[in-house]
Amino acid sequence: MINPNKIYNLDCFDFLSQVVDGSVSLAIIDPPYNMKKADWDTFESQEEFLSFTFKWIDSLLPKLKTNGSLYIFNTPFNSAFILQYLISKKMIFQNWITWDKRDGLGYSKRKYSNGQETILFFTKSDKHIFNYNDIRIPYESTDRIQHASKKGILKNGKRWFPNPQGKFCGDVWHITSERHKRKINGKVQKMGHITPKPLDLVERIIKASSKEGDLVLDCFVGSGTTAVAAKKLGRNFLCSDKDKNYVKLAKKNLKLYGN
Template identity: 25%
Template sequence: MPNAWSQTSPSRVIHADNLSVLPSMPDEAFTLIYLDPPFNTGRKQKRQSTTSKRTVKKDGAHAVGTITGFKGQLYERIKGDLLGYDDQFEDYWAFLEPRLIEAWRLLADDGTLYLHLDYREAHYAKVLLDALFGRESFLNEIIWAYDYGAKSKNRWPTKHDTILVYVKNPTAYYFDSSTVDREPYMAPGLVTPEKVAKGKLPTDVWWHTIVSPTGKEKTGYPTQKPIGILRRIIQASSREGDWVLDFFAGSGTTGAVAAALGRRFVLVDQNPESIAVIKERFALLPDVEFVDEP
């Protein structure tokens, strides 16, 4: 990441391995971090180098912390128990853990992390994040439910993702549900016409279709997430002018929505296909800088 990066910099799209550029970003620079890491369907991910270590500072009760976790020995014990229970998960967590530690450092004191996972990883990640970030920093488990794709006949079809929500400071985080787009009541006959017209605030279960393969929103990127999902997240957990970070940028939906809502953003992805899609998608956006890191 160029040394000239600051809070007054233009929004940026960085072509790089995220772990190589995150350490150069300033502490507590982002109000919102949304992460949609590769789902661990194959269980094999690129590990952090065993010679690369970073120390994370945290005040008060969490003063001692390194890459072994903000919770010290408690975190190490829980991690060891879980990874011993399912040693196939160990490689994925070794990939994800150093990036989550960087995410915590980069979050502003009033900041929020949204970690988007599927059912294979969410239960492990929840326990580990409770120990890593602090259980008091857990805000929500959001279920994004959809109904599209193949239908299983030998089990209940899997039609949801999980988004784990953690805050940096549980007594000072920013959240404003009044700015979020409302949705229709599922039983409008049970509420007043005024409430029907206004709509209701979303709960922690979000019914939202996936990006249609034939819709105008589609970019062609295989793991693209819907604008509606990111819009809800960015509306609630950031203000106009705040910085938003997504270091598994994919199709660039986080940046597209952040720009439309008046936020500034940094996107990082090492996949050339991702960067090509984002460049095409952002062709008309002003003040976006593209950076290639070695």
């Protein structure tokens, strides 16, 4: 039996088979991408990769509550296949989020250099939670906003005043990658995990798509980002990873936040 607020060292299929159906409010899934960055990210073929991906999706979907939300990270190319599969499973498409990683770009000389990842946002029904006020972001045109906050701006016959918390959050997220954030004098540093997600990015997802006390699931938790963000924001979490060293690291990261 899987208990909340612990990090398990289990393969995703063993782990998911022990989670109660209909218990999860939010799943944040950052799975292998088949980019051959590590053994766990290497598949014999794209077919084998997709078959693994569709298999964990099949195990995961029954765990979501009827008003639950699902976010899946991947490359834009793989996300095109994952999107089709989720549609075939009657999940409801909400957003194709483009994460602009603000990282050093690669060196492609035959095409544009890759600088983005995709985050697919789906829900199980249209009764999902979406706390748009909790994820507002600062306005960009500060002069105009300063002016508007005093006198307002006339829009369609009504006077509009800017929200002090900022504007609505769009579907293109400009958030610096961990790899880039941790560079020293421009040099990439060795990290405990090769692909940690930024904490602020995962916090945004949790704030938008769950309430305090809700259950957040991540079956590829790596360095523990989802667990740490859930803990910080007063949510419960169900997390696992098949690599015992990553589980150790995740537990260590969680301890820094008092668990």
